[in-house]
Amino acid sequence: MLLHGSYEALQSGLSCEAMVDFSGGVTENYRMTSLPDNFFTILLKAYERNSLLGCFIKADPNAREAKTPAGLIRGHAYSVTRVTYVTFKKRGRADKIPLLRLRNPWGDEHEWNGAWSDKSPEWQFIPKSEREELGLTFSDDGEFWMSFKDFVSHFDRVQMCNLNPNSFKLEECPKGCTKKWEMSVFEGKWIKDISAGGCLQYPDTFWKNPHYTVTLKDPDEDDDKNKCTIIVALMQKNRRSQFHQGLNLLAIGFAIFRLPDHENVPLQCNSIMYKNCVGIIEKFAYEREVSQRYQLEPGSYVIVPSTYEPNLEAEFLLRVFSEKSNNMTENDEDVSMSDLDDRVKKMSLNPEPADPIRDFFDRLAGADGEVDWQELKKILDYAMREELQGEGFSEDVCKRMIAMLDKDASGSLGFKEFKSLWIDLRQWRAVFRLYDTEGHGAIPQKHLRDALHSAGYTVNAHVINVLAHRHGSRYGIQFVEFIVCLVRLKTKIGETTLRNL
Incomplete structure (x- = not known):
């Protein structure tokens, strides 16, 4: 109940989801009709x-709980309690036989009755030391052994929950369980027009999805192809608890791209190399979590999680399990200053304050030659009246502008400081006009990142998500809110630069 909010949210759940909730692991599902060649090694x-x-x-x-001729019960959730090879010696020849030990949840006499079952003649060809090591007992306890071949031919599906490496201590594990998965975890969001780009069938927006880089250096142990195993799991968060709000599960999945050597840059619309796509989820599914296993050559890869269609909003959890370290990071741009768009430079020529503005400043500044937030508001409300459409700048915004440039902490701006602000505002106004493509007095949220780039700021998906959430509306980013975004960015970058000096 703590996980999902109420008992109602647990209704009609799946066993694999229960394993995840109780263990924090990642599940895989396999049909016996389409197993990989190395499936016993996987087990x-x-x-x-x-x-x-x-x-x-x-x-x-x-028929409920129907019994097969081999003694197995249909519909029962059998546990696999041991996976191993045994030495089979017969007629002077020794072979390694793959075996599994299973348990019927009833824990009674209903057991497998074929080869390797209790008191089966095959056991006499196993060395006594191995039988003792296996802890072999023959009783009506619902636990039995069977060969991998029979296992595949008699069961329909296998469910595997790979545990978080922090879920257990090795010294407390059953015999033979001596290793742990390596795991990386990232949380993210798909936000309409910002980071919800849809799947590869939508190439114009796919690149907007969050990107995560995984670096694989060391091949798996005993892998004759020198490849690295990773299990990628993508979960959409908090959807079951929101069913009553009409929020159903979305179709989710992911794609994996090989990065060229020594290259680690975010995907852009014109740089998606489909030939470098080395993996894509088998099926975008309306499930809480989807996962898939891959064997990849050592190198760097970008994982792009997405919904099937663009502009569908949700929170997600991306996890990557591997046999060796995977060094996973979010693949995005750093927040920093960049070059001003040439189009903006042309639109904001003559950056000196116009004479009327200088005169207006001098009249309001008075004898001290400085303007406080109220006087700044009068200047800017007049100068930017076309974009403001009668609204005006707020006290908070004006104080933010002053704080951005007020090096002597006087709470006001001299003309030199005001001149610097005015140059910024002229350029930012030019950017706003450039990206107000629909003429609604707002920048569409889908263009916010491009607009900030044109203003000379490189930002990542996290920053864009925050800015869009705080300053966006159904109409987009309006002028005052756009100015606030840029003031926040310039102030933050300035603070970071000072800290790094």
Whole structure:
């Protein structure tokens, strides 16, 4: 209840979701009809890392808990409690046989009755030392052994929950569970017109989605192809608890791109190299979490999580599990100053304050030659009246502007400081006019990042999300709010520069 808000939110849940909620792990689902060639190795490595393993046979719609001739119960959630190889010695020949130990949740006499079952003749060909190491017992406890071949042919599906490395201590694990997954975690948001670009079928907006770089240096142990295993899991957060608000699950997924060597830059609209796409989710699904396993060559990769369609909003959790360290980081631009757009330079020529503004400043400044926030407001409300449309700058905005340039902390601006502010405002007004593409007196949120770039500021997705959330409206970013965005950015960057001096 603590996880989802109420018992109602738990109704009709899935077992794999329950494993995630109780363990914090990442689930994988496999159909026996489409297993990878190295599936037993996958199971063995999962067991070594204490993953929760389960399997089941599809239920019979005409009979509840129907029993198969082999002694297995349809619809039961069997646990896999051991995965190993055993030495099979017969007629002077020794072979390694892949075996699994399973448990029926009933814990009674309903057990597998085929090869390797209790008291099966195959066990006599296993060395006594190995039987002892396996802790082999024959009783009606619902636990039994079977070969991997029979396991695949009699069960329909396997569910695997790979545990967070902090979920357990190795010394407390069952025998053979001696390793941990490496895990990286990032939280993010898809925001309409800002960072909700949709899937690869929408190339004009796909690049706007958040990007995360994963660097794989060391191949898996015992991998003859020298590749690295990663499991990518994408979860949409808090959707089940919001069902009553009409927020259903979205179709979510991700794509993975190989980065050229020594290159680590965010994707742009014109730089998406589809030939470098090395992985894409098998199916965008209306599920709380989707995951997929990949084997990749050592190198750097960009993971791009997305909804199927653009402009659908949600919070997400992206996790990457790997056998070796994966060094995952958010792949985005640093917040910094950049070059002013040439178009803005042309639009804001003659940056000196116009004579009427200078005269206005001198009249309001008085004998001290400085203007406080009220006097600054009068100047700017007059000078920017066309964009303000009768609204005017607020006390808070005017004080922010003064604080941005008030080096002597006097609470007012001299003409030299005002001149610097005026140059900024002329340029910012030019940017606003350039990006008010719909003539509504606002910059569409989808153009906010481009507008800030044109104003000479490089920003990342996190900053854009915050600015759009705080200063946006259904009409976009209006003039005063756009000016506030830029004042906040210039002030923040100035503070960071001072700290780094």
